[in-house]
Amino acid sequence: MALFSIDRVKICRFSACVPFRVVENLESSLFSSEQELKKYISTTGVERRHVAEPDICSSDLCYKAAEKLIEELGWDKSEIECLIFVSQTTDYIYPATSCILQDRLNLSTECICFDLSLSCPGWVYGLSAISSIVSAGRIKKALLLVGETVSKTRSPFDRVNLISGDAGTATALEYAENVHPLHFDLHTDGSGYKSVMIPDGGFRNPVTGESLKYEVGDDGIERNRLQTHMDGATIFSFAISKAPKSIKNLFEHFELDQQSIDYFVLHQANWMINERIIRKLGLDVLKCPNNMRDFGNTSSTAIPLTIVCQLGHRVQNKKIIATGFGGGLSWGSVYFELGRVVCPELLFL
Structure with a gap:
């Protein structure tokens, strides 16, 4: 069980940027009737999404969020010595997008930069990685940039597209004595890797002419092999089982008082999943900020985006x-x- 604490790390500030373009789900043509569409919107809790234009990447959204964050903090860019970029919609297969962001942000060549490829739990995993580096004490200031343009990975015929939004976020951290440690609980089960995946486009299954052909899958959805395939039933069962257990692990292992927690910021999967998690744990819904109505599921960016938009000051x-x-x-x-x-304030690009 990966339960551990990291000392001497201070989270200084968050920022977030989303695309200007807004897509209203009520305008979708993927349903046979307006009644069916409204039921889907009510069930998922997603009314609209911010969707990136073709020339906007997740790194562009993160860049704008990072520039604003650095400006607000008054940081000297030469003092930022670590940048981690978390995304599954990177600019290129290689080089690492973090290297490109280092140059765009005009950070020092002494800055450590690398990418992490994770989806929805990416911010939590990225926070553990960057905190571990900062905690050692040699690096004083660091940036965790988390961005996704998941709308670009969906089939236009897939209803899941109606809950997929795009965003970029920045989290600033610095070395600090006498701050409360961060407590983590992290898990992996790679046996379920096929539950959410893009089959082609990597080196296991390179792109071929067949990759671009649209086919109707077992779920009745038409998509090609360069778009996201998801086993919705498996993901639903997985989410409502594992997420509550992970939170309980923190309570038990670190002897945290559930009532003393001010906010529970859950990944904004969809309302049906999150409502079940909230009910299982007996949480006060007012302590669980909901960002889904206006932004949908923005994958790894959902947690910091929700903090910026729903909690703010x-x-x-x-x-x-x-x-x-x-x-x-x-x-x-x-x-x-x-x-x-x-x-x-939330930024737009």
Whole structure:
């Protein structure tokens, strides 16, 4: 069981950027009737999404969020010594997008940069990786950039597309003594890797002419092999089982008082999943901010995006548990305490 704590790391601030373009789900033509469409929207909790134009990548959204964050903090860019970029919609197969962002942000060549390829629990995993580096004490300031343009990976005939939104986020961290440790619970079950995947386009299954052909799958959805294939029933069962257990692990292992937690920031999968998790744990729904109505499921960016949009100034001096779960299969939770953190207004690109 991957339960551990990381000391001497302070989360300084969050920022987020989404595309200007908004797609209203009520305008979808994927349903046979308006009544059926409205029922789907009510069940998922997603009314609209911000969708990137073809020339906007997840790195562009993260770049804008990072620039604003650095400006708000008044940081000297030469002092930022680590940048981790978390995404499954990177600019290229290689080089690492983090290297490109280092140059765009005009950071020092002494800055450590690397990518992490994870989807929905990516922010939690990325936070554990970057915190481990900062905690050692040699690196004082660091940026965790998490971005996704998942709308580009969906079939236009797939109803799941109606809950898929795009966003880029930035989280600033620095070395600090006498701060409360971050507590983590992380897990992986690779036996379920086929539950959410894009079959072709990597080196296991390179792109061929067949990759572009649309075919109707067992679920009745028409898609090609360069678009996301998801076993919805498996993911639903996985999410409502693993996420509550992960949060309970934090309670039990670190002797946390559930009532003392100010907010539970769950991955914004869809309302049907999150409502079940909230009910299983007996959580106060008012402590579980919901960002799905206007942004949908933005994969690895969902947690920091929700903090920026739904908590904002209310995030100061709060105790938070954040939980991510999704492709891999992987899942995890983190407990952290925030000081005088102020989130800048949501940015648009």
